[in-house]
Amino acid sequence: MPVPDAVPGALRRSPAVRQGLSVGLATGLYGLSFGALATAAGLGVAQACLLSLVMFTGGSQFAVVGVLAAGGAPVAGFASATLLGLRNAVYGLQLAPRLGLRGWRRLFAAHVTIDESAAVSAAQDGAAEARRGFWAAGLGVFAFWNVATLAGALLGDALGDPQRWGLDGAAAAAFLALLWPRLRRRETAAVAVVAALVAVLVLPVAPAGVPVLAAAAAAGALGWWRTRPARGTA
Amino acid sequence: MTGWLLASALACLLLKLAGYLLPTAVLADPRVGRTTDLVTAGCLAALVVVQTVGGDGGPVLDARLGAVAVAAVALMLRAPFVVVVLLGAATAAGLRAAGLG
Numbered sequence: 109m110p111v112p113d114a115v116p117g118a119l120r121r122s123p124a125v126r127q128g129l130s131v132g133l134a135t136g137l138y139g140l141s142f143g144a145l146a147t148a149a150g151l152g153v154a155q156a157c158l159l160s161l162v163m164f165t166g167g168s169q170f171a172v173v174g175v176l177a178a179g180g181a182p183v184a185g186f187a188s189a190t191l192l193g194l195r196n197a198v199y200g201l202q203l204a205p206r207l208g209l210r211g212w213r214r215l216f217a218a219h220v221t222i223d224e225s226a227a228v229s230a231a232q233d234g235a236a237e238a239r240r241g242f243w244a245a246g247l248g249v250f251a252f253w254n255v256a257t258l259a260g261a262l263l264g265d266a267l268g269d270p271q272r273w274g275l276d277g278a279a280a281a282a283f284l285a286l287l288w289p290r291l292r293r294r295e296t297a298a299v300a301v302v303a304a305l306v307a308v309l310v311l312p313v314a315p316a317g318v319p320v321l322a323a324a325a326a327a328g329a330l331g332w333w334r335t336r337p338a339r340g341t342a
Numbered sequence: 343m344t345g346w347l348l349a350s351a352l353a354c355l356l357l358k359l360a361g362y363l364l365p366t367a368v369l370a371d372p373r374v375g376r377t378t379d380l381v382t383a384g385c386l387a388a389l390v391v392v393q394t395v396g397g398d399g400g401p402v403l404d405a406r407l408g409a410v411a412v413a414a415v416a417l418m419l420r421a422p423f424v425v426v427v428l429l430g431a432a433t434a435a436g437l438r439a440a441g442l443g
Contacts, residue, residue, distance in 0.1 A: 134422070141427045155347055163351035165358075167386065172350055174389050178396045182346035186353065192385050193354035195378045200361015201369050209362070218358040277409025277434025278427045280393035284410055285426045287386035288417045296383045303384035307391040312400035319396075320388040327384020331377035 124237040128228050128244025135166075135224055136252020138282075142169055143260020145279050148270030149177035153261040160257035164250060165222050167192040167286055174279055175317040184317020191324045199226035206238050220246025303327045404443030409434040 139160065146156035151173065159169045168189035175185040199221050206229065209217050225246035232238040267273050291297040303323035310319040368374055394410045395401040409430040416426045437443050 138423045138427065141424065151343075151347075155344060158344070158347055159351055162348065163354045165354050167382070168350070168354050171385065171389060172347065174393055178392055179398070182343060186346060186350040188385060188389075189350045190353045190357065191381055193357045195382045196354070196358045197361040197364070198369070198375055198378045200358055201364060201366055202361075204362045205366055214362040215359065218362050219355060221358045221361065271438065272435065274405070274409065274431035274434030274436070274438070276393070277406050278431035280390060280406050280410045281413035281430025282423075282427050283386055283389040283393055284413050285417060285423050287383065287390060290379070290383045290386070296380065299380045300383045300387035303387040304391045307388035308395070308401065311392065311396060316392075316396065319392055320385060323388030323391075324381050324385045327387075328377050328381040331380035332373050335373040335376040337371055337373060 124228065124232045124241030125244040127231075128225075128241050128246075129248045131224050131228055131245045132248020132250075132252050135249045136256045138166070139253040139256030140260035140263070141278060141282060142166065142173070142253075143257040143262070144264035144267070145170070145177070145260075145275060145282070146173045146257075147261045147264035148267075148275040148279075149173045151176070151261075153258070153265060156261040157254065157258055160254050163189065163193075164219060164253070165193055165196055166253075167223075170279070170282055170286065171320070174283065175320065177276070177279065178316040180317030181315065184315070184321065188317065188320050188324075191321070195223075196221050199223075202226065203229060203242065206235060207242060208235075217242075217246075220250055222246065222249065224249050299327050299330050302330065405434040405437035406443070408437045408443070 142160065143156050146159065147153065159172065163169055163172075171188040171192050172185040175188050176182070200218060203217070203221060203226060204214075207217055220243070225242050228245035229238045229242035232241040264270070264275070267275075270276065287300065291300060303326055306323040306326045307319040310322045314322070390410065394406050395403060412433040413426050413430045416429050421429070
């Protein structure tokens with residue numbers, strides 16, 4: 109796995125561990141918004157913490173809460189979370205040869221395989237720094253994210269009426285912020301627009317949660333049929 | 343409900359583990375990585391729509407639309423995630439307090 113050339117010099121000089129921990133702190137902060145939105149969607153404090161401890165992948169967690177807040181069936185939340193979690197399998201495929209782990213250690217690595225740990229690891233020079241960056245970011249985010257979820261859930265519980273505090277607006281803003289960095293690639297932006305249109309069209313005629321699945325299916329189909337398979341490989 | 347949450351959480355955990363157990367050759371087909379990327383973006387785009395205009399029985403235009411517009415401007419100005427979320431909440435709450443949406 110080549111190290112991207114775009115990593116700025118300042119990051120190259122700073123140790124992967126420091127970088128991983130600062131990413132952990134920054135990401136942990138938005139665990140506060142997850143906790144608050146989870147309780148606003150009707151989950152208990154323990155249920156919000158369960159998601160952060162076991163699921164531990166922000167996009168999927170926000171998706172479950174978003175689908176439930178919209179009145180969707182739990183099975184629709186399950187499907188949305190799983191679709192959004194697919195990318196973590198790809199991170200695992202990329203990280204496995206770099207981390208070189210065997211046996212049960214792979215379970216721990218898998219649990220902290222998320223956007224942030226994959227990105228920090230990919231940004232390091234050399235195998236040792238890549239490993240340090242992965243663990244520092246993964247464990248750092250895990251610690252801060254879970255503490256922040258608990259705090260946010262307690263806060264959300266105490267706030268009462270979520271609409272009065274604009275928490276539904278916060279949820280919409282959170283999804284836009286998660287999507288934003290992916291829009292830099294023009295083809296991805298085009299597919300996102302198609303997916304949004306599919307969601308708008310399906311919204312009036314399908315139960316809550318289904319529009320997201322229909323949009324994801326459309327995006328996946330576009331990706332599969334418009335990408336050329338590599339020559340000479342199956 | 344807790345059962346469904348646990349099942350969803352375990353499904354996501356199993357997907358992460360699958361990455362470490364599958365042969366790396368799976369990535370040789372560029373469609374795998376690209377399709378996964380686009381499913382992620384498509385899901386998030388649809389969630390933006392549903393959270394912004396979703397309502398009982400069809401699209402509803404209210405204070406959430408203002409929240410998303412302000413969030414988009416904040417993102418263009420490279421505001422961090424937490425700031426974007428707080429601005430979204432403040433905008434929706436402010437518009438409602440003003441009697442709009």
